[in-house]
Amino acid sequence: MNLAHIVTQNARRFGQRPGFIWGDRQWKWAEIDAQVSALAAALATRGIGKGDRILVHSKNCEAMFFSMFAAFRLGAVWVPTNFRLLPDEVAYLATASGAKAFLCHGDFPEHAAAVATAEPALGFTWRIGAGAFGEAEVGEMIARHAGASVANAAVERDDPCWFFFTSGTTGRSKAAVLTHGQMGFVVTNHLCDLLPGTTEADASLVVAPLSHGAGVHQLVISARGAPTILLPSERFDVDEAYRLIARHRITNIFTVPTILKMLVEHPAVDTHDHSSLRYVIYAGAPMYREDQKAALAKLGKVIVQYFGLGEVTGNITVLPPALHDPEDGPNARIGTCGFERTGMQVQIQ
Template sequence: MDLGGLVARNARMVGAKEAVVYNDRRYTWAQVNQRVNAVANELIKQGVKKGDKVALWELNTDNFVFAFYGAVKAGAVAVPVNYRLAPREAEWILDNSDSTFILFNDFFEPAVVEMKPRLPKIKGIYSMGEERYDSCPALEDLMANGDVSEPGVAVDEYDDSMILYTSGTTGKPKGAVLTHHNQMVLTCSMASMVGINPDDIIMNAAPLFHAAQLNLFLNPGTYMGATHIINRDFEPTRILQLIEKEKVTQFFGAPIMFMMMMGVPDFEKYDLSTMRFYGYGAAPMTAEAVKQMIKKFQCENFFCMCGQTEAGPGGVALKPSEQVRKAGAGGKYIVNMECRLADENDNDVTEPGVVGELCIKGETCMREYYKNPEATAATIIDGWVHSGDLAVMDDEGYITLVDRAKDMIITGGENVYSKEVEDAIAEHPSIADNVIIGVPNEQWGETVMAIVVLAPGASLTIEELREFLETRLADYKRPRLLEIVDMLPRNVSGKVLKFQLRDTYKDATA
């Protein structure tokens, strides 16, 4: 089975069942399949072949669903692009992925038109919104009037289905290549773990370009023929309203999303009784926050999902029955996966409390990093994906993350890698040296902080630095704290002692 085939099967078997709801637009599975087919047939008509890359630079909308399944149904490899990226960052992904077509939200039309001459591999661009442009056709018109017959492309379960870009310590994102088979196995894992079934109504509020929402909820929900509620802009009151109105049964969010929902003044007035399971992940959540969440939502059916994009995503999970007793832990192994902790020599770490690197193995794990054999070889060793996350295991086998070997910062559920930000800051003419750290933040988990050494006679404010980085980095990657120092602390090898800086500035506030 393949991802596009799931939509076609749902159209045949439960065609009249409600499939996708976005604002005031509601679609059955038969209608979704028609729109998906129109996208697939248009791409094929324009020359897309099996294995070609199709980029989706789109917000959380109904059109993301149609474009994603249309691309994979045509035999193409979908490349979801983070809609929070700055144009230069997105352009790098579009080029590195060898994308031949870009399907984008109206918001990005000026940026796409401006960068297109620098992307010679791009054969066509399509807008995915209400506006009409001279620069490109509108996907909405093609879906309304295009060929809705089945494309007839033979897609194998082991064909590549998507490339999900995840940041790395080199400063450039790496593309994790996943197959249709990875997703089919993952749907079975999710169905067994959180019980996704055909009667579920799933809230898709976290970004669909993320592995978590796309592969843990959208695809498994489609596999089961469930109903998807698509929410574009996360506004906590609206989410609560939608849960009540649409009788949502499954919801996933980053910890910050739950904190914002709990902060709604009249939270208690919303009827959330239809909810069967809440999932949280993408960032650590403290034990105290977990307990507050359970009390506020008056529900213990929470799952902690602690995983990695390169694993599908996959990793470990903490079940509802363990939420209070093991609050703050990542959890244990997930069905269809194995996990272990490894030392610097790749030997197993089994002693409780001893730090090791979390390693994951299973049929949901990526095939490779796209066009990056060196990074692939360094990450996948003897079939194990080395996550770069440092963790400890207790005497019952529960794993808790304690640090990140790759200097990753997690702010509001978004991953920020220090090297990428440091490289961008280094372009500023007033800065002679710099380092990026994450400092604790009660609301966002961590805040990005820049510690810089200025060039002789130079001056700099945080506002000036953020303005300089506006076209270079997404907003969440830009520092919100700035400290100017005479020199950075380094060891004898010249490496900056970040642990000292984290300790020094742990109480800094933006």
């Protein structure tokens, strides 16, 4: 299955339900499907097709979310970057990926210039939002191609869809090549082990860049037809996060231990209704036992830990809510990162 079929299916089944919410704006699944097709059509007019790499450097926004599915729809490869990277770092990712197109947020003109200089094969740069660079603005290109119908490209299991760059802790960042088939397994595995029972009635709050693990999580949420909700700004405002949790009846969040600690220790945890939360998933680092206990005391038995790598996008182990014991007894499983995920086998060497 081409991963963009997720949007196709949602438009058919849940066309009038919200799929993406940011501030006061909502995009229903039928509208998301139309905008994804319009962006895909716009990219196709510039020669982007199956196997071409689309570099995306952007803060969290609707255009970044749509660009993922537009790339998939064309059979192209989505190459998102962390928007906190420096211009020369993004320029390296452009050359390493062989990017043919660059979608760059308007706040990063230096990055656009660096990429244009570094990658001779780059065909064009389109700006996301306001700014003074690029051949065109992504929203304008979507509007220009409104009504275009683009079918999901036929793909095989091993056709690449996403270059998932590592953090570069051992030198320069390296791209894990994720494929349509692999990500189909990832989606299924996450729903099985991290978010069992998730449906279109759920809702997810984004508290991390969509360029990395949060993007994988939102793909999983989209596969169930549930909406993704963004924070109103790039700054992590804990009080605002809890307001959104209460307002939209958020059921799940993907985060890291440091942000989970902030959510637990902020006074807003006691002033807002967060009873809708079913899964608060943390990954990326171990969590201190005392912080686990504090989270369980404030949020209840809703926290889920998983361990993974970029190359396998998190699918290694899981510690579900039932194994997060608030008491330091024999059932606490202190120090564990869980058991093997469905379909996975771990060998300790």
